[in-house]
Amino acid sequence: MEAxxxxxxxxVCSSFVIFQVLFHFVSYWFSAKVSPGYSSLSVEKKIxxxxxxxxxxxxxxxGTFGLYLFFxxxxxxxxxxxxxxxxxxxxxxxxxxxxxxxLLIILLNWKVIGDKFFVIHHxxxxxxxxxxxxxxxxxxxxxxxxxxxxxxxxxNQRWFFEALKYPKFSKANVINGILMxxxxxxxxxxxxxxxxxxxxxxxGTEPFIRVGFTVQxxxxxxxxxxxxxxxxxxxxxxxxxxxxxxxxxxxKAKNSLxxxxxx
Numbered sequence: 001m002e003a004x005x006x007x008x009x010x011x012v013c014s015s016f017v018i019f020q021v022l023f024h025f026v027s028y029w030f031s032a033k034v035s036p037g038y039s040s041l042s043v044e045k046k047i048x049x050x051x052x053x054x055x056x057x058x059x060x061x062x063g064t065f066g067l068y069l070f071f072x073x074x075x076x077x078x079x080x081x082x083x084x085x086x087x088x089x090x091x092x093x094x095x096x097x098x099x100x101x102x103l104l105i106i107l108l109n110w111k112v113i114g115d116k117f118f119v120i121h122h123x124x125x126x127x128x129x130x131x132x133x134x135x136x137x138x139x140x141x142x143x144x145x146x147x148x149x150x151x152x153x154x155x156n157q158r159w160f161f162e163a164l165k166y167p168k169f170s171k172a173n174v175i176n177g178i179l180m181x182x183x184x185x186x187x188x189x190x191x192x193x194x195x196x197x198x199x200x201x202x203x204g205t206e207p208f209i210r211v212g213f214t215v216q217x218x219x220x221x222x223x224x225x226x227x228x229x230x231x232x233x234x235x236x237x238x239x240x241x242x243x244x245x246x247x248x249x250x251x252k253a254k255n256s257l258x259x260x261x262x263x
Contacts, residue, residue, distance in 0.1 A: 007091050008133050015097020019054055023105060026050040037164045044112040045163055051105055051113055052156040056096045059152035065091050068225040076140035081207045085132065085139030092129050092142055093148075095169070099126050118227055128222040131215050138211070138219060144195070145223075148188045150228070154180035168244060169251065183240045188230040195223060 027050045030038040041049060046140055069076070069087055076083035099122045106122075125145075132142045158180055161173045168174075199220070202208045208216070 005134075008089060011090060011093035012097045012100070013096045013134075016101045017097075019058065019098045019101040020104075022057065023054050023101070025051050026053045047109050048113045049160070049163060051102070051109075052113075052159055054098075055102070056153045056156045058095070059149040059156075062091050063097050063150040063152075066143050067251070068148070069143050072145060073140075073143070076143065079207075080140035081138060081202065081211060082136075083139055083201065085136045088139040088143045089133055089136070091146060092132055092139075095146060096126060096133065098128050099129075120225065123231060124222045124225045128218055131218055134179060135215065137215055141195070141198075144191065145226070147191065148226075150187050151180065151184040154183055165193055169248060174248070177241055177244060181237050184234060184237055189234050192227050192230070195227075199223075 027046065030046075030049070038046065038049065069091065073083075073087055076085065076088055103119065103122050106115070106118060128138075128145075129142060132138055154176055157176050158173075161170075161176065166173050211219075
């Protein structure tokens with residue numbers, strides 16, 4: 001158990017250091033490349049740019065591994081509450097290191113990228129992950145929640161397009177916007193009902209009782225906090241997507257009318 005705890009702490013610390021180094025490397029790399037788009041950004045925008053590049057790297061890493069575990073980790077699939085969490089712990093420890101790193105970056109640059117919702121999001125996730133890493137419970141559930149990270153690359157890409165002043169109606173922007181909405185809905189909204197249905201189905205069972213009140217409370221409260229924010233973000237994303245689609249239709253109708261006029 002001690003060896004396992006040491007390994008988990010080592011992964012969390014290593015992840016923290018790696019993502020901190022990556023954050024500063026991104027700044028150095030883009031500055032050295034003298035990228036016109038990056039060079040034209042304000043200092044504040046550059047900080048957020050670096051943070052979002054790191055976020056995308058983290059999301060692709062843990063999201064892809066999490067998807068593999070979701071389908072093929074037999075131990076946690078067979079017993080979502082108490083299944084052997086060895087592989088899932090690796091993914092969660094990596095994410096925990098990233099969340100701590102990102103929290104530090106946010107706090108050190110609060111005037112630039114400070115956002116209370118991100119702080120609440122990170123702290124809620126860390127509180128839940130702590131019990132998974134310490135007690136080895138709810139590994140499948142924690143990994144299931146991690147799949148939400150698969151939407152982050154599209155969200156970040158939308159910000160990159162805006163920072164580089166890409167036209168809202170550009171093909172790349174529109175395609176990314178649609179993909180962002182669809183993927184966000186699948187991994188963050190559709191995933192909500194099965195989570196609470198499973199929680200209801202195991203309520204009162206021996207494995208659930210054995211988890212303990214503290215973990216039960218953290219499980220429910222962290223899910224509620226994260227899901228409320230996900231729904232809020234989904235509403236905002238959907239409104240933006242529908243607005244762009246509506247404007248595109250209006251633009252097409254306008255062009256069709258102009259093309260139909262006689263000179």
